[in-house]
Amino acid sequence: MANHQPIPADGLAALADPTRREIFERILDRPQAVGELARELPVSRPAVSQHLKVLKDAGLVADTADGARRIYRADPQGLEALRTYFDGFWNRALVAFKDVAERPSKENR
Amino acid sequence: MTQTADTAVRCEIVVEAPAERAFHAFTHEMVDWWDPTHHILEGELAEMVVEPRVGGHIFDRGVDGSECRWATVIAYDPPHRFAFSWNITTEWKLETDPEKTSEVEITFMEDGPDRTRVALEHRHLERHGDGWEGMSSALGSGWPTGLERFAGYVSGSGPGTAA
Numbered sequence: 001m002a003n004h005q006p007i008p009a010d011g012l013a014a015l016a017d018p019t020r021r022e023i024f025e026r027i028l029d030r031p032q033a034v035g036e037l038a039r040e041l042p043v044s045r046p047a048v049s050q051h052l053k054v055l056k057d058a059g060l061v062a063d064t065a066d067g068a069r070r071i072y073r074a075d076p077q078g079l080e081a082l083r084t085y086f087d088g089f090w091n092r093a094l095v096a097f098k099d100v101a102e103r104p105s106k107e108n109r
Numbered sequence: 110m111t112q113t114a115d116t117a118v119r120c121e122i123v124v125e126a127p128a129e130r131a132f133h134a135f136t137h138e139m140v141d142w143w144d145p146t147h148h149i150l151e152g153e154l155a156e157m158v159v160e161p162r163v164g165g166h167i168f169d170r171g172v173d174g175s176e177c178r179w180a181t182v183i184a185y186d187p188p189h190r191f192a193f194s195w196n197i198t199t200e201w202k203l204e205t206d207p208e209k210t211s212e213v214e215i216t217f218m219e220d221g222p223d224r225t226r227v228a229l230e231h232r233h234l235e236r237h238g239d240g241w242e243g244m245s246s247a248l249g250s251g252w253p254t255g256l257e258r259f260a261g262y263v264s265g266s267g268p269g270t271a272a
Contacts, residue, residue: 018208024235028116060235079116082199082234086118089147090229094122096142097227101124101134 019043020051024074027061031073117232124225128217131225132188135215136161149201150177161185167193179203183212191215199237209236 023037034052038045052072055061062075124131134142139157148154150171159167160182167180184192192214196204204210211233220226 021208021236028235079235082237083115083118085199086231086234087120089144090118090120090231093142093144094120094227094229096144097135098122098124100138100142101126101131101225 017051019047020054023048023051024055024060027055027072028074031071033066033069033071035069037072116235117230118234119228119230121226121228123220124227125223126225127223128188128219128225131217131227132191135217135227136185136187136191139167147201148177149179149197149203150175161187177203180213184214189217191217195231204237211236 019041022041026032026037026040034045034048037052038048041048043051052061052063056063056072059075059077060079061072063070063072065071126134136159139159140154143157145154148157148169150169152171152173152175154169155172156170157167158170159165162185163182165182165185166178167182168176168178170176179196180193181196182191182193184190192212194207195211195213196207198204198209211231213229213231215227215229218226218228
């Protein structure tokens with residue numbers, strides 16, 4: 001009962017697919033193997049493998065060997081770029097916000 | 110070392126003002142503090158409007174009258190809580206698929222009579238699937254981060270705050 005989803009050719013429409021996002025969110029919770037993911041999701045094991053390959057190509061997950069199994073985990077580097085970006089954005093925004101909040105409001109000027 | 114991947118960003122700042130004032134500045138004077146290079150209008154930014162109700166929008170209005178609704182208000186509880194969806198892609202384009210939007214929540218906690226602790230959480234960043242890869246290479250080593258960076262700045266009187 002292979003259930004192959006169409007896989008986008010270029011790496012990053014990766015999380016646009018709801019099943020793939022579900023897989024990714026489960027991996028974020030804890031690293032796990034293909035079998036574990038397939039057991040808990042309404043998709044076949046080959047389909048999970050395909051999704052993992054797309055996520056891996058997109059730099060979102062990485063895998064390591066654990067005996068005969070491969071354990072998939074979120075790739076902190078992929079996430080880190082996004083976090084770093086927003087961290088910088090909000091830090092700068094909040095400093096400017098503080099400045100505005102601490103001066104009298106426009107209506108009172 | 111655990112490799113827990115956190116998909117949220119959190120920052121906090123203390124403001125020498127009551128929560129009502131802080132909430133108002135955040136929601137009604139956004140254009141005065143928002144980074145003016147970060148908007149997605151074609152032309153110049155004239156104002157930023159927060160519709161003060163759940164289901165309302167945050168929109169930018171350009172000097173030419175064009176508008177861009179880039180956020181949906183999720184919570185509007187003055188003066189303590191404000192939250193909205195972030196309907197912008199990592200390339201600063203409008204995201205029309207709600208499945209791919211992240212969330213920003215700001216809480217305003219009194220920390221004395223004229224002092225408010227403002228905590229911001231931007232979560233579900235993983236939903237910004239597209240563009241992630243490009244951002245990762247574009248940013249390289251990334252921006253200097255952390256609240257420590259400007260702790261000195263904020264504890265002094267920043268420019269414009271001197272009476």
